[in-house]
Amino acid sequence: MKPILIAISALVAGVLLSVLAPQIPQSARGLLTSTGLVTASGVDARATPAASEAGHGASGEAEGTLRMDAARIETARISLATVEAGTLSRHLVVPGVIVPDRNTIWRIAAKVVGTVAELRKGLGDEVRPGEVLAILDSREVAEAKSEYVGAQVNFGLQKTLFEREETLWQRRIQAEQQYLKARNAFTEAQLRVHLARQKLSALGVSDQEVSGLSMQTVNGLQRYEIRSPGGGRVVERIVDLGAPVGGEGQAKELFVIVDLTSVWVELTVSTADLAEIKEGNRVRISAGGTDRRSEGKVVFISPLLNQDTRSARVIAVIDNKDHGWRPGSFVNAEVAIEEARVDIRVPRAALQTMEGSPVLFVRTETGFERRKVVVGKEDDQFVEIAFGVDAGEVIAVSNTFLLKAELGKAEAEHSH
Known part of the structure; x- marks a missing residue:
């Protein structure tokens, strides 16, 4: 009553x-x-x-709320996430191909005429910077080393004579003319040593090897070491043991070494999209049919257009320490062309539409509460929330269609 x-x-x-x-x-x-x-x-x-x-259900729950305990949420595979700030990115998807980084390709050439006496590295071998790849027998190198050793011996002799003449002249025992003649010979001998050393350096003989040359090492002067200027892997070995190199009509290159710890991605960008890409833009690379992903950045945009395709050459660099990206592979590239920082960002999958309005499902002590929201900017993965939820609240971000269906069913039952 x-x-x-x-x-x-x-x-x-x-x-x-x-x-x-x-x-x-x-x-x-x-x-x-x-x-x-x-x-x-x-x-x-x-x-x-x-x-x-x-407006209340049979259980006394307010309209727009749904009872659901933690066990049921886990069974339904509904993931939860905390609402927070983030960055929205607009992307441009273009095709690309993996190529070696041109800064890490080493073409090892013979700077002298000779014959291959030893091959220390073969196809596929790993190489460290400064490691010996091969040894040549070269008459040219033998003559240059002999000249250096001879210049050293003469320098030592002229130095001794100069010091003796200098002492006698200071004591006024020797004439100044004799002293000046000895000093001139010493200076000339010093210059010959310097020139002989420069000649060996130009031939590619290492400073360590030059420093070890003396009268006691006259044997094996024809041996010429070819060292790697950088690290990587041997992808080509062009000569065989005993092959003549460096001469007219003979092989000049011996090895090709490539360091694939980083690779380039050549992107093909149309003229319509070229203005939106800038050097330094982030790039996400993916290969069709696999779940492999990598991130890098644009390092070069060609000022020239391809006359046939009317597209520009754009280069991005990505990390490849596991050597998973092989040169020649075709990939898709998502270039981030615009980024905006927002106060509240949620995954697109978290949003549902009910009664013509976008809603989120906010976690409560007893389950979820439907919350109407106002959306702002968006990208491929996230949406900005301008009004409706606060940072720090926990929302459902996956399988939210189950919550929508459950709530719709409950409200339909309550209306009868």
Whole structure:
């Protein structure tokens, strides 16, 4: 009996408010409007007990809420995430091909005429910087080393004579002319040593090997070591043991070494999209049919266009320490052409549409609460939320269609 009396009283109050609403002062009308008792046109029907009961389910839950415990959430494979700030990126997808980094390709050539006496490295071998790849027998090198050794011997002799003449001249025992002659011979011998050393350096003989040359190492002067200027892997070995190299009509290159710890991606970008790409833009690389992904950045944009394809050559560099990216492979590249920092960002999969409005499902102590939101900017993966949720709240980000279906079913049952 009491609930019926309450309902009748509320109905009468509602009628009176409807009649008197135009006469309510503006300040009081604003207060009633904020509490939901009066709308802009009159009384809000939801303020009456009858409407309030209609907005609750059989379990007493408020409209837009759904009971669901942690075990049921886990069974439904509904993932949760905390709402936070982030970056939205707009991408341009273009085709590309993996090529070696041109800065890490070493073409090892013979700077002298000779014959291959030893091959220390073969196809596929790993090479460290400065490691010996091959040894040649070269008459040219033997002559240069002999010249250097001879210059060293002469320098030592002239130095001794100069020091002796200098001592005698200082004691006024020797004439100045004799002293000056000895000093000139010493200077000339010093210059010959310097020139002989420069000649060996030009032939590619290492400073360490030159420093070890003396009268005691006259044997094997024809041996010429070919060392690698950088690290990597031997991808080509052009000569065989005993082959003549360096001469007219003979092989000049011996090895090709490539370091594939980083590779280039040559992107083909049309003239319509070229203006949106800048050097330094982030690039995400993927290969069709695999789940392999890598990130890099654009390092070069050619100022020239290909006359046939009317496209520009764009180079991106990516890390390849595991050697998973092989030169020659075709890939897809997503170039980030615009980035914007937003205060609240959620995954696109977290959003659902109900009653024509985008909604999120916010985690509560008993389950989830449907929350209408206002969306802003968006990219391929995320959407900015301009209004509706706060940073730090926990929302459902996967299988949210299950929550939408469950809530829709519950509200349909409650309306009957």
